[in-house]
Amino acid sequence: MKKVAIIGGLRIPFVKSFKDYNHISNQEMLTTCLNALVARYQLSGKRLGEVALGALLNRSTEWNFARECVLGTALDPHTPAYNLTRACGTSLDATIQLGLRIACGQIETAIAGGSDTNSDIPLLLRQQLAWKLTDLRSAKTLGQRLKILAAIRLKDLKPVYPSIVEPRTGLSMGQHTEKMVKEWGITREEQDALAYQSHMNAAKAYADGFFNDLVIEFKGVKKDTIIRGDTTPAKLAALKPAFDFSGHGTLTAGNSTLYTDGASALLMASEEYAQQQNWPVQAHLVDAETAAVDYVNGEGLLMAPTYAVARMLKRNHLKLQDFDVYEIHEAFCGQVLCTLKAWEDAAYCKKLGWDTPLGSIDRSKLNTKGGSVAIGHPFAATGTRILAQTAKILQERGSGRALVSICTAGGMGVTAILER
Incomplete structure (x- = not known):
């Protein structure tokens, strides 16, 4: 099996929907990311082994979306491409699929990516x-x-607007997460504290120049627009509940991801090909796992990563504490905290196939450059955003191991291990 190298990723700034990227398509956003990768790694005229891209909010006419994006670049038009979708885990799943093909020697190079926009939303006929x-x-x-x-x-x-609710329950992710935080006893204060830390980490990362080679200018926007370096615990505490108006809700616009527009892409290669091209390797994709929960019959909608991580750790003979970096997607701060608390619970971990609790993590290693609550969450773009960010962290460290975890709609989860 060949080693799967992550060479680097790029994205456009993630912005709050209905503002900076109005009337701009997924295809335009993602093609911009691809062209930036082509320019940075001198891929013009080259045929890649495969490109896998996805978008949740896509038009039915864009049935060959990935291929059209590739044809809009300077890549050799003989480069094949295909669409895929796994909700918020889309571009992480694209990376995993391509990584498997690289590992078994089918291809030497690949690009994974994703894009989503609410500002060019496809309306449907009834x-x-x-x-x-x-x-x-x-x-x-x-x-x-x-x-x-x-x-x-x-x-x-009357047109039909796409709705981010679970078809089998009629509840939104936020409403499902309200149920989860009540089950696990997660307080509003804990959620706000994690949100505050996410914004502080992201703001500091920008100030330190960490994102300079990860984010490219697009439509006059040079940096993510959702990050609030000036927020305070008091400002977050003043926000009203966003999903439960009974007076007992704890999820707000401050500790939940906002509707976001954006796109990201990631270049991968076999270790041997990277050496031939003199591409510095940031990190290696070591393993991955997906899982699903029976949320219709009472399991927490966004708890599937707990299962995926438990299986992945066991297969790799690792403990939860054997990581230097933890990148857990913040769909909601409450969902992250439920996940962490579940791993500390002995009875719950028995369901995961462990005789003892997985235990706690060092919170100082969690989302150290900011998470989705601060940076934003264009659904299909989040996976490769997190991977590019994590690979660069490992590169700067010089060595280490990272755990990546993303929850998705439909009660699924996608997780991965990166090493350097």
């Missing part, structure tokens, strides 16, 4: 109207056409 329009197209006579047109009602013309 199904009743779609059926009527389809029938209209098939109608043979004027009488048939008039009859179909007469059957169209005003309510049929």
Whole structure:
């Protein structure tokens, strides 16, 4: 098996939706990231082994989205590409799939990436109207056409907006997380404290120049716009609940991710190919795992990474404490805290296949350059954002091991181990 090298990643600034990137498509955002990678690593005219890209909020007409993005770059047009989707874990899953192909020798180079925007959202026709329009197209006579047109009602013309809710429960991720934090006894103060730390870490990373070679200017925006280096615990405490208006809600706009637009991409290669190209290797993708929970019957929607990490640790003969860096996606600060608390719980860890608790982690090693609450969360772009950030941390350290964990809609989780 070949070693899978992470060469480097790039992204455009992550911005609050409905502001800076209005009317800009996923394809334009992600193609910009790809072209930046092409320029940085001198890939113009070169054929890569594979490109895997995804976007959750995609148009039905963009059925060949990844291939179109590649054709918009200076890569050799013989470079193949395909779409994939696993909710918030999309670009991490793309990296894993491509890493497996590199490891078994099928390909030598690859790019993984993702993009999402709420500011160019694809609206849908109501199904009743779609059926009527389809029938209209098939109608043979004027009488048939008039009859179909007469059957169209005003309510049929109301567009359908994509909704981030679980189809089987009708609840949003935030509402599910409210249930989780109540189950695990996570307080509002704990969530706000983690959110505050996320913003402080991200603001310091920018001040230190950490993001200078990770974030490229796009549409006049030079840096992420959601980070609040001037926030305070008092400001976070003053925010109202965002998902539970009963007076008992603890999730707010301050300790939850905001709707975000953005894109990211990551270049990978076999160790041998990287050496041939004189590409410095930032880190290696060592292993990965996915999992799912039965959230419909009571398990916490965003708790699947607890299972994935437990299995991955056991397979690699590692303990939870055997990591120098922890990058846990902050869909909500409450979800991160539930995950950490679950790993400390003996009864819960028995469900994960462990005879003892996985234990606690050193919080000073968690999301040290800022997490999704501060940086933002364009769904499909988050995976390669986190991987590029983590690989650079390991490169700067000179050595170490990192745990990456992302929860997703549908009660799934995607996790990985990086080493240098």
